[in-house]
Amino acid sequence: MNKEYKEKVALKNKLAKYYLGQAKKNGLSDTKLLKKYLPLELRNRFLDRGIIIAHLDFERVADAIANHKPYAIVSGANPSSALHLGHKAVFDLVSEYAKYGGQVFIPLTNDESYVDGKVNSLEEGNKNAHEKIIPLLPRFGLEKSVVFTDSDYPEIYVMAMEIAGMLDCEAVRMAFGDKAVKNVGQMFYRGGVQIAQILLPQIPKYGGPKPTLVPVGIDQHPYVLLARDIAKRMGLVPPSELVIKLQSSLKDPEEKMSKSKQGTAIFLDDSKDVIKKKINAAYTGSVSKLEDHRNLGGVPEIDAAFNLLLFHHPDDKLMATIHADYRKGRLTGGDVKRIATDFIVDCLIPSV
Amino acid sequence: MNKEYKEKVALKNKLAKYYLGQAKKNGLSDTKLLKKYLPLELRNRFLDRGIIIAHLDFERVADAIANHKPYAIVSGANPSSALHLGHKAVFDLVSEYAKYGGQVFIPLTNDESYVDGKVNSLEEGNKNAHEKIIPLLPRFGLEKSVVFTDSDYPEIYVMAMEIAGMLDCEAVRMAFGDKAVKNVGQMFYRGGVQIAQILLPQIPKYGGPKPTLVPVGIDQHPYVLLARDIAKRMGLVPPSELVIKLQSSLKDPEEKMSKSKQGTAIFLDDSKDVIKKKINAAYTGSVSKLEDHRNLGGVPEIDAAFNLLLFHHPDDKLMATIHADYRKGRLTGGDVKRIATDFIVDCLIPSV
Numbered sequence: 001m002n003k004e005y006k007e008k009v010a011l012k013n014k015l016a017k018y019y020l021g022q023a024k025k026n027g028l029s030d031t032k033l034l035k036k037y038l039p040l041e042l043r044n045r046f047l048d049r050g051i052i053i054a055h056l057d058f059e060r061v062a063d064a065i066a067n068h069k070p071y072a073i074v075s076g077a078n079p080s081s082a083l084h085l086g087h088k089a090v091f092d093l094v095s096e097y098a099k100y101g102g103q104v105f106i107p108l109t110n111d112e113s114y115v116d117g118k119v120n121s122l123e124e125g126n127k128n129a130h131e132k133i134i135p136l137l138p139r140f141g142l143e144k145s146v147v148f149t150d151s152d153y154p155e156i157y158v159m160a161m162e163i164a165g166m167l168d169c170e171a172v173r174m175a176f177g178d179k180a181v182k183n184v185g186q187m188f189y190r191g192g193v194q195i196a197q198i199l200l201p202q203i204p205k206y207g208g209p210k211p212t213l214v215p216v217g218i219d220q221h222p223y224v225l226l227a228r229d230i231a232k233r234m235g236l237v238p239p240s241e242l243v244i245k246l247q248s249s250l251k252d253p254e255e256k257m258s259k260s261k262q263g264t265a266i267f268l269d270d271s272k273d274v275i276k277k278k279i280n281a282a283y284t285g286s287v288s289k290l291e292d293h294r295n296l297g298g299v300p301e302i303d304a305a306f307n308l309l310l311f312h313h314p315d316d317k318l319m320a321t322i323h324a325d326y327r328k329g330r331l332t333g334g335d336v337k338r339i340a341t342d343f344i345v346d347c348l349i350p351s352v
Numbered sequence: 353m354n355k356e357y358k359e360k361v362a363l364k365n366k367l368a369k370y371y372l373g374q375a376k377k378n379g380l381s382d383t384k385l386l387k388k389y390l391p392l393e394l395r396n397r398f399l400d401r402g403i404i405i406a407h408l409d410f411e412r413v414a415d416a417i418a419n420h421k422p423y424a425i426v427s428g429a430n431p432s433s434a435l436h437l438g439h440k441a442v443f444d445l446v447s448e449y450a451k452y453g454g455q456v457f458i459p460l461t462n463d464e465s466y467v468d469g470k471v472n473s474l475e476e477g478n479k480n481a482h483e484k485i486i487p488l489l490p491r492f493g494l495e496k497s498v499v500f501t502d503s504d505y506p507e508i509y510v511m512a513m514e515i516a517g518m519l520d521c522e523a524v525r526m527a528f529g530d531k532a533v534k535n536v537g538q539m540f541y542r543g544g545v546q547i548a549q550i551l552l553p554q555i556p557k558y559g560g561p562k563p564t565l566v567p568v569g570i571d572q573h574p575y576v577l578l579a580r581d582i583a584k585r586m587g588l589v590p591p592s593e594l595v596i597k598l599q600s601s602l603k604d605p606e607e608k609m610s611k612s613k614q615g616t617a618i619f620l621d622d623s624k625d626v627i628k629k630k631i632n633a634a635y636t637g638s639v640s641k642l643e644d645h646r647n648l649g650g651v652p653e654i655d656a657a658f659n660l661l662l663f664h665h666p667d668d669k670l671m672a673t674i675h676a677d678y679r680k681g682r683l684t685g686g687d688v689k690r691i692a693t694d695f696i697v698d699c700l701i702p703s704v
Binding site: 114155160188 | 463466467469473474502503506507509510512513514515516517518519520521524533534535536537538539540541543544
């Protein structure tokens with residue numbers, strides 16, 4: 001058997017197993033029942049295509065929607081860089097679930113950028129947020145959200161202090177690991193501010209206790225757990241969690257898109273040429289020899305271009321066709337790259 | 353020799369040695385030079401009577417005063433209880449040094465009360481501050497100070513976050529000990545908020561960098577050191593420190609007045625009868641048998657009533673007389689208690 005193909009299949013299986021294992025290990029619920037029982041209007045590409053891999057108490061939010069009760073969605077962004085397609089995917093998902101009347105909260109965590117050393121000051125993060133993120137929110141229909149940078153909304157710190165008094169440093173260290181809470185700012189951010197952000201929709205100013213949806217990557221699961229504990233102690237509704245796969249790096253299916261690793265992310269303000277070049281150089285799920293590819297087929301799950309389509313293309317039927325054709329070798333890796341390039345350029349570059 | 357007397361003298365020596373040792377160990381400057389060179393108007397009972405035991409860079413503040421330059425004094429209070437004579441002593445000292453135009457800052461640390469578990473919520477501490485502390489500040493001529501409770505002044509948290517990003521948790525743990533930074537709130541308070549309070553007078557809003565005086569008990573010395581380090585990194589003037597003896601407990605010369613230990617403190621709103629009873633039951637520097645006392649004399653330094661006079665009575669000559677007469681046995685412990693009671697009642701109970 002073709003060694004290259006074998007490796008790609010092994011990688012695909014490894015990733016699938018990783019997500020399954022993480023969901024199980026952390027006591028999360030899988031999405032089978034959701035897919036079976038959720039009303040059609042709460043289905044979307046994220047759920048149907050397995051981008052949402054698990055959840056905790058999503059039913060609480062689904063019930064609120066079904067019964068026209070208030071609910072909220074919290075999804076922050078770290079303003080250490082411009083927005084990339086990974087952010088777009090999350091904002092699209094937020095937008096999907098917000099359309100039944102959910103109140104959206106978008107904390108822009110310039111304090112997180114700063115305490116993690118990704119910017120040199122709170123001001124730098126604040127400037128990024130105001131120049132590179134806030135102006136783009138209307139693209140996602142999120143301009144009516146509660147949007148703030150943490151340092152411009154210091155009330156969040158008062159709430160964080162209240163929470164921080166209930167949490168031992170040791171518990172936060174266990175949840176996040178020593179490195180993530182090395183300095184005092186990281187400790188207070190992860191053991192206070194981040195939790196306050198999730199619980200913020202439930203303060204009297206925003207209408208009191210209500211189901212709250214928090215979409216996160218699996219690595220952020222510990223802080224949802226902490227927030228759920230704190231919610232109970234404060235008499236609030238424990239927030240519901242959607243665990244999502246994060247948009248993978250263009251270069252490595254095991255990594256996330258990241259501004260700090262060059263060439264791994266497509267930014268919302270990249271030019272047509274840059275997008276083309278980046279996708280062209282991206283990791284492929286197809287073996288090198290065309291002849292072998294025609295015989296064996298591709299591995300779409302680990303193909304960077306296919307994943308761009310999977311996360312962003314709205315057309316389910318088209319996606320099924322591309323998946324099948326690529327899988328069977330009827331489409332080449334190059335074909336998928338071309339389709340993805342055209343689609344992403346269309347998405348991101350405003351036509352004149 | 354009388355065993356009781358011997359023990360009392362030993363205790364006096366032990367305390368003197370403790371303060372000297374602490375000052376040396378921590379690299380503080382002693383007050384000898386200050387007493388020699390400070391202009392008379394900067395002398396006061398706190399310096400002359402050894403209540404100020406050491407300092408760090410006090411010259412910087414003295415220079416600002418001599419040259420009519422801006423300077424500030426920061427002295428917070430923990431609103432976990434009503435004010436007692438220990439607080440009065442510190443506020444009197446602040447008042448002394450403020451009279452040459454110093455800008456006074458009085459952070460009321462309801463977050464500290466909360467994270468240390470001395471009140472159940474930030475609100476409870478806030479209420480204490482507004483009911484039990486702020487109304488009394490005019491008594492000390494401090495009504496024009498910058499006064500706030502931390503949670504009502506959340507800008508302090510933004511500054512604290514900036515500082516917290518520069519300080520490793522480990523450094524804070526080393527400075528304060530594990531127990532004092534057990535929960536995340538304590539970590540952020542001691543490794544962020546408290547330092548922000550000391551540096552607050554130097555932000556642009558209050559006129560920028562300037563010498564700042566911080567009177568503290570020896571146990572608070574580590575946080576002044578941290579604040580001095582941070583000040584340098586932020587391009588601010590390292591704050592100057594006055595280390596003071598704190599008003600001793602009525603029951604034990606080795607302890608401080610504390611609301612949490614009953615009968616150790618006289619509160620500013622105690623009634624005449626309560627004051628009388630507390631002083632009457634206080635620890636004395638005199639041996640039990642009158643005959644022995646007349647022979648051996650008393651040990652004023654460890655006498656609770658004498659210490660009340662030492663910290664609060666403005667008349668240096670009278671104090672010298674009382675000291676000498678008590679020391680020689682001409683005044684008894686009971687006499688000193690009576691003098692102290694009359695004086696403290698006069699101080700605290702408004703005459704009708």
